[in-house]
Amino acid sequence: MSESDNNISIMADWVQLNHVNKVYSNGTVALQDVSLHIKENEFISFVGPSGCGKSTVFKLIAGLTEATDGDIRIMGMSPAHARKQSEMAFVFQDHTLLPWCSVEDNVMLPLSLRGMPKKQRLEEAARVLELVGLKDYKKALPRMLSGGMKMRVSIARALASRPKLLLMDEPFGALDEITRQTLQQELLDIWQREKGMTVLFVTHNVFEAVFLSTRVMVMTPRPGKIAEEISIPFAFPRDDSYHATPEFSEYVREVSAALKH
Amino acid sequence: MDNVHESMASGITGTTSKPVSAASGQKKATRGWLTKLSQIVPPLMAFIVLIGGWELIVTWIGTPTYVLPKPSDIYLAASDNFSSLMASAWKTVWESIYGFAISVVLGVSGAIFLGLSKTIEKSIYPYAVILQTIPIVAIAPIIVIWFGAGMNSIVIIAFLIGFFPMLSNTLIGLNSTEQNMKNLFTLYNASRLQTMWRLRIPAALPFIAAGMKISCTLAVIGAIVGEYVAGIGGGEGGLGYAITVAATRLQTPYLFACGLSASLLGVAFFLLINAFSKWLLSSWHESEMKVDN
Numbered sequence: 390m391s392e393s394d395n396n397i398s399i400m401a402d403w404v405q406l407n408h409v410n411k412v413y414s415n416g417t418v419a420l421q422d423v424s425l426h427i428k429e430n431e432f433i434s435f436v437g438p439s440g441c442g443k444s445t446v447f448k449l450i451a452g453l454t455e456a457t458d459g460d461i462r463i464m465g466m467s468p469a470h471a472r473k474q475s476e477m478a479f480v481f482q483d484h485t486l487l488p489w490c491s492v493e494d495n496v497m498l499p500l501s502l503r504g505m506p507k508k509q510r511l512e513e514a515a516r517v518l519e520l521v522g523l524k525d526y527k528k529a530l531p532r533m534l535s536g537g538m539k540m541r542v543s544i545a546r547a548l549a550s551r552p553k554l555l556l557m558d559e560p561f562g563a564l565d566e567i568t569r570q571t572l573q574q575e576l577l578d579i580w581q582r583e584k585g586m587t588v589l590f591v592t593h594n595v596f597e598a599v600f601l602s603t604r605v606m607v608m609t610p611r612p613g614k615i616a617e618e619i620s621i622p623f624a625f626p627r628d629d630s631y632h633a634t635p636e637f638s639e640y641v642r643e644v645s646a647a648l649k650h
Numbered sequence: 651m652d653n654v655h656e657s658m659a660s661g662i663t664g665t666t667s668k669p670v671s672a673a674s675g676q677k678k679a680t681r682g683w684l685t686k687l688s689q690i691v692p693p694l695m696a697f698i699v700l701i702g703g704w705e706l707i708v709t710w711i712g713t714p715t716y717v718l719p720k721p722s723d724i725y726l727a728a729s730d731n732f733s734s735l736m737a738s739a740w741k742t743v744w745e746s747i748y749g750f751a752i753s754v755v756l757g758v759s760g761a762i763f764l765g766l767s768k769t770i771e772k773s774i775y776p777y778a779v780i781l782q783t784i785p786i787v788a789i790a791p792i793i794v795i796w797f798g799a800g801m802n803s804i805v806i807i808a809f810l811i812g813f814f815p816m817l818s819n820t821l822i823g824l825n826s827t828e829q830n831m832k833n834l835f836t837l838y839n840a841s842r843l844q845t846m847w848r849l850r851i852p853a854a855l856p857f858i859a860a861g862m863k864i865s866c867t868l869a870v871i872g873a874i875v876g877e878y879v880a881g882i883g884g885g886e887g888g889l890g891y892a893i894t895v896a897a898t899r900l901q902t903p904y905l906f907a908c909g910l911s912a913s914l915l916g917v918a919f920f921l922l923i924n925a926f927s928k929w930l931l932s933s934w935h936e937s938e939m940k941v942d943n
């Protein structure tokens with residue numbers, strides 16, 4: 390981890406926001422003076438109450454909307470440019486699978502949209518479905534899968550394009566607690582295996598943020614800003630036993646306290 | 651509807667788990683037959699009572715045949731003129747099929763064209779709505795003036811009557827995709843045509859199927875109306891033409907036979923399209939149910 394941090398000194402920041410403001414056309418000040426410096430291979434969680442601008446940060450990074458003020462760089466490129474280069478992938482709370490396409494076709498969607506040859510597409514699909522443990526379901530239709538499985542397919546689809554930056558906006562929000570914990574563990578395993586992938590993760594769940602992240606960004610609303618950045622230096626690989634450590638409770642207490650400001 | 655759900659459910663579990671034992675399968679099949687029978691028997695009884703009552707009452711009162719024929723008169727008229735009745739029906743069948751096919755092709759492609767750009771949709775769709783409000787019988791004579799009496803005009807009238815439901819249904823379907831899905835396609839740099847082809851058209855299929863079910867019966871009506879105003883004789887006329895001729899000659903039993911044939915044709919056409927839409931949507935029946943219910 391720390392090694393890969395050091396050997397890229399020129400392009401130190403994978404994601405960089407400098408004094409970004411976002412005012413929507415209806416006058417809502419969604420973000421005020423937000424600065425972020427995210428490096429390769431980090432796992433960053435954004436926590437904060439509803440309406441504090443977490444999704445807005447993601448929309449800005451994905452180039453879906455423009456910043457009112459300030460500068461955004463993704464691997465040295467503008468957000469729109471980075472997206473065109475297929476450096477980013479997305480997972481939403483809603484699985485957003487096409488109901489008429491098989492699991493395999495759904496996973497290959499980003500690849501076929503950019504015109505990758507079929508043979509290569511199938512190989513990639515096989516690879517990522519193996520990663521999320523669904524290789525036996527590639528011909529199934531989404532409606533035959535449980536909520537947790539659908540979310541796995543959604544994650545597989547994001548991984549299929551081998552993104553350098555994975556944006557996840559409350560991906561586990563609609564799942565039950567047990568499925569959620571399983572998927573958290575799987576996500577961490579995948580993140581460690583896919584070297585050089587940075588994950589940005591929105592959640593309302595402090596435990597989830599502390600379990601997964603290398604750093605937690607605590608945001609406050611009206612106007613949305615980053616109130617505190619909390620490092621979670623606990624070593625990887627992390628598993629269930631981490632939940633029981635005194636460090637874990639300490640981090641949770643720290644993040645919760647920051648949220649209450 | 652109930653046993654449709656049931657058979658679909660068993661179809662799904664059948665693919666994922668081991669099939670049920672032969673004995674219980676047989677039991678299920680028998681039960682299926684019984685429910686089917688219980689659906690068919692009551693309307694059949696009502697039919698027999700109605701026809702029998704009609705026959706008896708008309709015989710008893712002694713109403714002249716040219717005012718109200720008995721069912722037996724209608725049957726005789728149909729069997730005596732069977733070949734000309736079939737020829738007329740066949741003619742109407744083709745007019746309806748052509749009119750329907752054109753309304754599907756132009757309705758769907760028109761909607762796709764409108765759907766490609768919000769500006770185009772906003773500027774053209776209102777005229778399609780206005781066109782729809784003009785009664786077809788009001789335009790029919792103009793069409794005859796332009797295209798002459800006969801097949802061409804009749805097909806155009808059948809097409810016009812079925813076109814709007816196809817256009818508007820498809821357009822609603824194309825615009826029914828969720829914002830999340832559209833965002834996803836944008837995020838993966840999909841072009842407008844890719845989004846249309848990979849997302850919006852598949853999402854519109856249930857709506858297109860629903861439009862087809864409406865348009866197919868309308869096309870039969872359109873063909874009959876077309877024959878009223880543009881039908882030509884000489885053994886070339888369809889059911890609508892035969893009806894006008896029978897009416898002027900007071901051949902009321904044959905008129906009834908033609909009318910009944912026309913409605914049977916509409917029903918058959920509908921059932922055919924219904925089966926086709928089931929097949930079309932077989933890979934995603936969830937949404938078909940949404941449209942059905």
Ligand SMILES: Nc1ncnc2c1ncn2[C@@H]1O[C@H](COP(=O)(O)OP(=O)(O)OP(=O)(O)O)[C@@H](O)[C@H]1O
Nearest residue numbers: 413414415417419438439440441442443444445446
């Ligand atoms: N398109 C928009 N137009 C106007 N205002 C918007 C728009 N999108 C978001 N906002 C406003 O900007 C603020 C931040 O919204 P955002 O969606 O980023 O919050 P969030 O932190 O993701 O909330 P949640 O946890 O509920 O998802 C909110 O006050 C919201 O009402």
Ligand SMILES: [Mg+2]
Nearest residue numbers: 443444445558
């Ligand atoms: Mg949000």
